[in-house]
Amino acid sequence: MSAVQEEGLESLPISRIIANGYGGEFGPGTQCRVTRVTLQGGLDIVRWQSTFEQPVELPLHDDSERIHFSFTNLLRGKASCSFLEGRRQRRFAIDEGAGSISFGRSRQGLYHQHGEIDNITVMIHPELLAQWETQIDPTLHSALACDHCFLDGHRSGEMSATAQLLCDAMDPGAGLAPGPPRSSLWLYGQSVTLVSLFLEARRNPGCICRISHIDRQRLLRARERLLQDLGKAPSLSELARESGMSQPKLTRGFRQLFCNSVYGVFQQARMIQARSRLLEGDESVMRVASDLGYANASHFATAFRKQFGINPSLLKHGGKSRLIGADPLSQDLQCQIFSEGSGSA
Incomplete structure (x- = not known):
């Protein structure tokens, strides 16, 4: 039983994870850091880096009101998430070099991790997405209309490279050579690109819903x-x-x-x-x-x-x-960075 489970921890709101110094609940042997950048109303980028030497299970509550386009650049160990669907708990594995689209208004779930992970997520309000992209495939459209979905298995070399660029640009501890930080306009453009690559993959005629x-x-x-x-x-x-x-x-x-x-x-x-x-x-x-x-x-x-x-x-x-091509973000673009345990991730 993990330390996170043992005291019957209440569900953690997503808004708390990405802001206000979240991380104090973790004990020794853990490393966590969240970096968040707000690009405009309804659009944020969040990078999650964490290492758990022992398996943990975090009960989560999605109060973000956003669609999450999430890509995992690095995974040494195992990670997954699970949600209650009807009377059974459905579990989804998180893979290195793969992305998922998730959405759930006030949805409760569990996040499981053992090992190290580095993940980038573009969080976008549904109304803003509708302004960007009108040709959403039927499966995703239906899932978003029902206010809950988790669609995984999105992969491509271009998607991986774009996600890595965003991760590197949001790394406040890389210690790179001096140079100007990436602008918010550049971050906005890469975020739009990453979302578009997810949507392009879903328009593939061989949609995963047919499997x-x-x-x-x-x-x-x-x-x-x-x-x-x-x-x-x-x-x-x-x-x-x-x-x-x-x-x-x-x-x-x-x-x-x-x-x-x-x-x-x-x-x-x-x-x-x-x-x-x-x-x-x-x-x-x-x-x-x-x-x-x-x-x-x-x-x-x-x-x-x-x-x-x-x-x-x-x-x-x-x-x-x-x-x-640049240093990490300047301090005014960093919404929140935290560390716990033996140090930053």
Whole structure:
């Protein structure tokens, strides 16, 4: 039982999490930081960074009145959220390199985490979204009309890169080379871009609403098997056989559920892991490339540059500032930063 559960903690309003120094409830061994930027009425960006050495379960109350377009850039461990639907609790896994769209007026739920996570969320009022985008797909439109939804599995290299740019620009502790901070106009533009990438993914003719629950579980298991060893991908025939699906159905299902091909999902996960290891700064580019199945460093560099728009050697040797082109936000744009336990995330 986690420390958060043991005293029967009341539901925490989302508004409290993103403002007013939230974080005091956590004990030793935890690291948390929230950075929030309000761009205009009805539009905020929130970056959540946290590490929990022990599993925690946070009861939440969504009083934000906003649609959350949320993308997880980094996850070392496990995270999920669950909501009561009818008489049963439905749980949704949170994946690295993937995004979700959630909305729930006054909805109660649970957030589960064990390990480290870095997430960026664009929070937008439904009326403002309607001004931006009129071609919302039927599934999302129906979910928003019912005032509750959680639609996951949104992935693309462009979405990942945009989310990472926003995260880096909102990092007040990066210690980057001196330079002007990103302007609120730039942040606004990137936020609009991230939301538009979510909506574009949903307009894909292979909408995830056409996938049965059984096939969805098979595809999730197939992806788990695919990513077991990022140094060597299983063959398509092997993956189809183990998942109990035909090859055409498997490849079509990956396109529908994960917005990418089977190899694309594998490649994206490889590059995300490569970026994490290079940012830690303890390993050579060649070592990372070799561990991820590349015998040729130039092939690895080409794949990495295609994914993130920067050479891996540049990222490793202080190139983070060039990736985002600026320092973190100035203090007047930071709504709230907090830390607890052993220090900031």
